[in-house]
Amino acid sequence: MEGDISIGLKAIGAGLAMVGTLGPGIGIGLMVQGALQAIGRNPDAAGVIQTNMILGVAFTEAVAIYALVSSLIIIFVL
Amino acid sequence: MILIGLILFVGIVCVWLPFFAMPGLGIAAALPVIYVPGENLDSLGITNTMLAALVTSVGVGAFLFWVVSRRKDVPDRWQGIVEVVVEAWYGLARQSAGNRARWLLPLMLSIFYFVMIANVMKIIPSVDSVGELHCAGLTPNVEDAEATSEDFIQFSGYEVNESPLGGYFLKNEEALNAGDTISFNQYKDCKETLHDHSDELISRGDDDAIYLVRAAERAIVTDPIKEIADEVALVVYDRAVAAADDDDIEPFTEEEIAELLDEARVQVEEEATNPEHARELAEETLLSFNRDADEDEDIEARGVTLDPLSLNDEPVVLGDEAVTVDEIVEHALEEVNGLVESGEYLANFNKVVSEAIDVAEEAAEDEEGTAIILATVSRDVSKLHVGYLDGNDGLADRHKGTLPSDDLYVVTPFIRGATTDLSLTLAIAVVAMVMVQYFGIRELGVAGWGSKFINLPALEAGGIKAIDFAVGLLETVLEFAKIVSFAFRLFGAMFAGQILMFVILFLVATGAPILVIFLEVFVGLIQAFVFAILFLMFAVVAMTSHHDDDEHH
Numbered sequence: 001m002e003g004d005i006s007i008g009l010k011a012i013g014a015g016l017a018m019v020g021t022l023g024p025g026i027g028i029g030l031m032v033q034g035a036l037q038a039i040g041r042n043p044d045a046a047g048v049i050q051t052n053m054i055l056g057v058a059f060t061e062a063v064a065i066y067a068l069v070s071s072l073i074i075i076f077v078l
Numbered sequence: 079m080i081l082i083g084l085i086l087f088v089g090i091v092c093v094w095l096p097f098f099a100m101p102g103l104g105i106a107a108a109l110p111v112i113y114v115p116g117e118n119l120d121s122l123g124i125t126n127t128m129l130a131a132l133v134t135s136v137g138v139g140a141f142l143f144w145v146v147s148r149r150k151d152v153p154d155r156w157q158g159i160v161e162v163v164v165e166a167w168y169g170l171a172r173q174s175a176g177n178r179a180r181w182l183l184p185l186m187l188s189i190f191y192f193v194m195i196a197n198v199m200k201i202i203p204s205v206d207s208v209g210e211l212h213c214a215g216l217t218p219n220v221e222d223a224e225a226t227s228e229d230f231i232q233f234s235g236y237e238v239n240e241s242p243l244g245g246y247f248l249k250n251e252e253a254l255n256a257g258d259t260i261s262f263n264q265y266k267d268c269k270e271t272l273h274d275h276s277d278e279l280i281s282r283g284d285d286d287a288i289y290l291v292r293a294a295e296r297a298i299v300t301d302p303i304k305e306i307a308d309e310v311a312l313v314v315y316d317r318a319v320a321a322a323d324d325d326d327i328e329p330f331t332e333e334e335i336a337e338l339l340d341e342a343r344v345q346v347e348e349e350a351t352n353p354e355h356a357r358e359l360a361e362e363t364l365l366s367f368n369r370d371a372d373e374d375e376d377i378e379a380r381g382v383t384l385d386p387l388s389l390n391d392e393p394v395v396l397g398d399e400a401v402t403v404d405e406i407v408e409h410a411l412e413e414v415n416g417l418v419e420s421g422e423y424l425a426n427f428n429k430v431v432s433e434a435i436d437v438a439e440e441a442a443e444d445e446e447g448t449a450i451i452l453a454t455v456s457r458d459v460s461k462l463h464v465g466y467l468d469g470n471d472g473l474a475d476r477h478k479g480t481l482p483s484d485d486l487y488v489v490t491p492f493i494r495g496a497t498t499d500l501s502l503t504l505a506i507a508v509v510a511m512v513m514v515q516y517f518g519i520r521e522l523g524v525a526g527w528g529s530k531f532i533n534l535p536a537l538e539a540g541g542i543k544a545i546d547f548a549v550g551l552l553e554t555v556l557e558f559a560k561i562v563s564f565a566f567r568l569f570g571a572m573f574a575g576q577i578l579m580f581v582i583l584f585l586v587a588t589g590a591p592i593l594v595i596f597l598e599v600f601v602g603l604i605q606a607f608v609f610a611i612l613f614l615m616f617a618v619v620a621m622t623s624h625h626d627d628d629e630h631h
Contacts, residue, residue, distance in 0.1 A: 031385055042584070043237030051170070052612075053605070054604070054608070054614070055611055055615070057606065057607075058567070058604065058608035058612070059359075059612075060566070061571075062563055062566070062567035062570075065566065065567055065574070066566055066570065068568040068570050068574050069566055069569070069573075069574075072114070072573065072574065072577070076112055076113070076114055077114055
């Protein structure tokens with residue numbers, strides 16, 4: 001192996017940190033499923049449902065972004 | 079047909095242009111230096127994200143004031159845009175907050191506009207690319223003349239690490255595994271060049287000219303060894319061959335060889351330190367690279383212009399610095415004199431010559447001819463570690479350091495999307511949450527607001543209701559967690575998007591980045607929307623008290 005092993009370990013750490021995006025991915029999928037079903041049942045309420053869905057998606061995406069930020073910090077700051 | 083056209087278009091723009099056409103023209107996207115905090119701008123003294131925030135706020139403020147000041151009953155397009163946004167938000171706020179929407183609206187809209195423009199600013203062409211040119215490497219407060227390699231820690235926040243292979247490189251380049259290692263002197267010299275040659279800094283360093291100067295220096299130092307070693311070896315060889323043929327002649331004995339060697343040593347030292355001989359060697363080497371040219375012509379050889387008839391007057395052009403042949407000779411002779419004094423020169427010579435004599439004797443026995451002797455001597459000489467020539471302090475290397483080379487310079491953009499700095503997002507988050515509490519207090523009174531967090535009535539009621547007390551304490555913590563979550567959500571989305579954009583632009587310069595830029599804009603708009611709407615939601619929640627909930631049960 002060439003080069004510093006510490007760089008390699010950092011890379012592994014960063015990669016592992018991104019495993020945390022699995023949960024939000026599934027969560028967003030479920031949320032959108034619920035929203036689509038609701039719109040299907042009640043097309044008139046589409047606007048309200050969509051707004052609330054976007055809100056929910058942003059919350060869950062935030063968790064994925066926490067994982068991304070951890071990964072970036074491991075690579076660029078440590 | 080359309081499919082073919084599409085494939086053709088994609089092929090040209092995404093594959094041919096960045097990978098074939100642009101490298102041919104010498105254009106490339108720069109390697110991004112990714113640095114998490116905002117970078118300090120030397121000329122202005124503030125960070126570039128702060129500058130961006132100022133620009134954003136002034137810009138948005140001015141635009142809005144202008145629109146409002148020319149309010150007409152029949153809106154024109156700018157007023158129309160602003161009205162759409164305001165009405166949409168007002169509608170949302172009324173749905174959630176009822177009458178209190180008027181309290182919340184100013185801050186909500188400010189946050190929305192500011193964050194939206196700050197997010198979208200990243201795709202404007204000169205943002206994140208036009209900036210100051212620095213030399214990377216040294217700490218800013220140390221005078222260059224006095225800088226030693228211990229000061230070589232950080233410059234404007236671009237940290238530098240020592241490479242395990244020798245030399246230094248920017249810490250940021252570790253992650254992308256790119257960038258060359260450069261010597262400490264080169265970093266030191268960089269500032270001088272920046273000062274004197276700042277208008278020429280787009281050109282690359284002249285690697286070919288460097289190579290030539292280095293070759294000339296090396297020739298001056300090592301050629302005398304080579305010549306004399308060749309001579310001695312050939313003499314031994316001839317004698318041995320003659321001895322093989324003719325019984326009257328004896329091959330050299332040990333003593334005779336030792337005598338020869340003594341003479342040779344004296345001769346080598348004389349020749350090596352002779353300035354005229356050195357100059358001849360230098361000129362020979364420099365001209366030897368111009369084999370194809372006529373003697374009368376000015377020769378342009380691998381980036382160097384040499385006039386063979388007037389080598390005395392015409393300097394060897396080394397990038398932007400002109401190095402004369404005299405300088406080369408002088409510099410190399412200094413080194414040679416140093417080596418001769420320390421005895422290293424002779425030690426090297428002895429090594430080469432003894433090996434040469436052995437080979438000569440063997441060759442004479444095996445009747446191989448002189449070629450192998452010359453080849454061995456050449457090889458040995460080329461492997462010699464003579465003085466500085468293998469390190470990074472040669473004349474060529476000092477000048478290389480002062481040549482504009484992309485690895486030494488780092489551009490710090492003047493403006494960088496404001497929300498890519500965690501400080502800014504944290505600040506907005508803190509302001510938002512503090513205002514949320516303020517609105518809560520304004521609506522519920524201090525007692526009402528306080529009772530949400532420290533829920534004494536529930537504690538007094540006892541029993542199962544005591545859990546509400548714990549929940550209240552948890553909510554206190556949650557308020558702080560909301561600050562963190564606001565800050566990191568916006569920062570993470572924007573910063574990661576920015577990095578993604580840089581890296582894709584670096585890898586494939588045209589075509590594919592369009593998609594990434596679209597993604598950027600989309601994510602930016604959504605994040606701004608989310609920030610504002612979350613603020614609304616939290617404010618609404620803060621303004622409703624527990625008692626409302628209880629009554630519903």
